[in-house]
Amino acid sequence: MKHLLSTATLDRATAIRILDVAEDMAQVATRDVKKLPTLRGKTVVNLFFEDSTRTRISFEAAAKRLSADVITFSAKGSSVSKGESLKDTAQTLAAMGADAVVIRHSSSGAPQVLAQSGWIDAGVVNAGDGTHEHPTQALLDAFTMRKRLHGLGSRGKDLDGVRVTIVGDILHSRVVRSNVWLLTTLGARVSLIAPATLLPVHVAEWPVTTGFDFDKAVDASPDVVMMLRIQSERMHAAFFPSAREYAREWGLDDERLERLPANTMVMHPGPMNRGLEISAAAADSARSTVLEQVANGVSVRMAVLYLLLAGTTEADL
Amino acid sequence: MAARTVLQQSDVTRALTRISHEILESNRGSADLVILGIPTRGAILGQRIADILNAIDPGSVAVGYLDVTMYRDDLATQPTRAPAPTQLPAGGITGKTVVLVDDVLYSGRTIRAALDAIADYGRPRVVRLAALVDRGHRELPIRADFVGKNLPTAADERINVRLVETDGIDEVAIES
Numbered sequence: 001m002k003h004l005l006s007t008a009t010l011d012r013a014t015a016i017r018i019l020d021v022a023e024d025m026a027q028v029a030t031r032d033v034k035k036l037p038t039l040r041g042k043t044v045v046n047l048f049f050e051d052s053t054r055t056r057i058s059f060e061a062a063a064k065r066l067s068a069d070v071i072t073f074s075a076k077g078s079s080v081s082k083g084e085s086l087k088d089t090a091q092t093l094a095a096m097g098a099d100a101v102v103i104r105h106s107s108s109g110a111p112q113v114l115a116q117s118g119w120i121d122a123g124v125v126n127a128g129d130g131t132h133e134h135p136t137q138a139l140l141d142a143f144t145m146r147k148r149l150h151g152l153g154s155r156g157k158d159l160d161g162v163r164v165t166i167v168g169d170i171l172h173s174r175v176v177r178s179n180v181w182l183l184t185t186l187g188a189r190v191s192l193i194a195p196a197t198l199l200p201v202h203v204a205e206w207p208v209t210t211g212f213d214f215d216k217a218v219d220a221s222p223d224v225v226m227m228l229r230i231q232s233e234r235m236h237a238a239f240f241p242s243a244r245e246y247a248r249e250w251g252l253d254d255e256r257l258e259r260l261p262a263n264t265m266v267m268h269p270g271p272m273n274r275g276l277e278i279s280a281a282a283a284d285s286a287r288s289t290v291l292e293q294v295a296n297g298v299s300v301r302m303a304v305l306y307l308l309l310a311g312t313t314e315a316d317l
Numbered sequence: 318m319a320a321r322t323v324l325q326q327s328d329v330t331r332a333l334t335r336i337s338h339e340i341l342e343s344n345r346g347s348a349d350l351v352i353l354g355i356p357t358r359g360a361i362l363g364q365r366i367a368d369i370l371n372a373i374d375p376g377s378v379a380v381g382y383l384d385v386t387m388y389r390d391d392l393a394t395q396p397t398r399a400p401a402p403t404q405l406p407a408g409g410i411t412g413k414t415v416v417l418v419d420d421v422l423y424s425g426r427t428i429r430a431a432l433d434a435i436a437d438y439g440r441p442r443v444v445r446l447a448a449l450v451d452r453g454h455r456e457l458p459i460r461a462d463f464v465g466k467n468l469p470t471a472a473d474e475r476i477n478v479r480l481v482e483t484d485g486i487d488e489v490a491i492e493s
Contacts, residue, residue, distance in 0.1 A: 021400060023402070024400040027402070033437035036388070037387070038387040155402070306387075311398070312396060
């Protein structure tokens, strides 16, 4: 594996391998010395053209636990604000000897450009590009589901037959795209619930079922309910009449939480808008996996960095 | 590719029994013993040695396995290896007598990695090394305390250790 740009190109065996390696990485967090010497001498650059807290910190923690050197670069306060192009930034990083670049960019496809341009000979990890993909988020979501379902026996398991309902802003969500491809590859059945204005036009071509009625989806007792954040920064039009109406129709409130089976997982990629797409009671309930998702994120990103950087570059995954 | 069997099932069992007794002798009993096998086949051998020790002195010996993949010094020159799980006994390894178990002792680099890994989990009182086969060609100043069989080999020969749990048969063969 040279790059991780998308979950659409991952086959089932590769996906399960990443999750299995993440199981081993999760063990490191339980030890006296929470550090492995594996990537000593490698340099990982976090290239963040868009704001992020948890993804950036998570990648930073992952790289540091593997003993890599981490350089974090955010567009604010850098030469990008003076008008430097992606090409020049990439060539600067190449000259500094970066072994891997973790990139978040507001333009869909920017990581792809970086990986294929030849500007830099480093592994590229997509940490979220526009409304396109966020593969490590999908991997950590799948890891969290597998861990809740199978516990210590998770290794080697897929998600065959798991019914996942994803609710909210499908249109702008890169998390949902990565999750649809990955979860389907792993055998889960995904259904998307959203107001008609927040479903993409081409959703009919996706391997999913869609609906507009969250109450009906709740009564179907899904194994997993994943709430998406309402991304006000990408909302340049009126997609729904008011926040209150959205919360009433598509929010996971206390009443809907009550109707869900006791073992249904409530997931949210964060950051949460409490009271809008998810109520405080739902976010803090025992069914909520929000904090597990954060902890698992570090393990999954360690696994990705390990598989990208540890072996010879022509190694096949 | 000629293969020659050098240890058969009874030889393997006898070697492990002898190693177990030597461990007890050198440790003067089974107090604070932790057997740590190195996956894949070292972990199986470690479990077998622990079973023999527990048959002699029931419930006295803790057993676990220690994956050293992340500590290897040849990661960058090989295709990516998948790590195996590590599981330490509940009592940990600090202050204990740890016996590392591997199937074949060759360059000594796996053991070097294992010693580094151990240091990240705790501080044992003593670390000893048991190997079913010592084939020579050491590249580091490392030596086994307990050896099942010394097998002088040429560097281009291959030693294949097969065990019932993974391969359906107990035997050690040289391929040349």
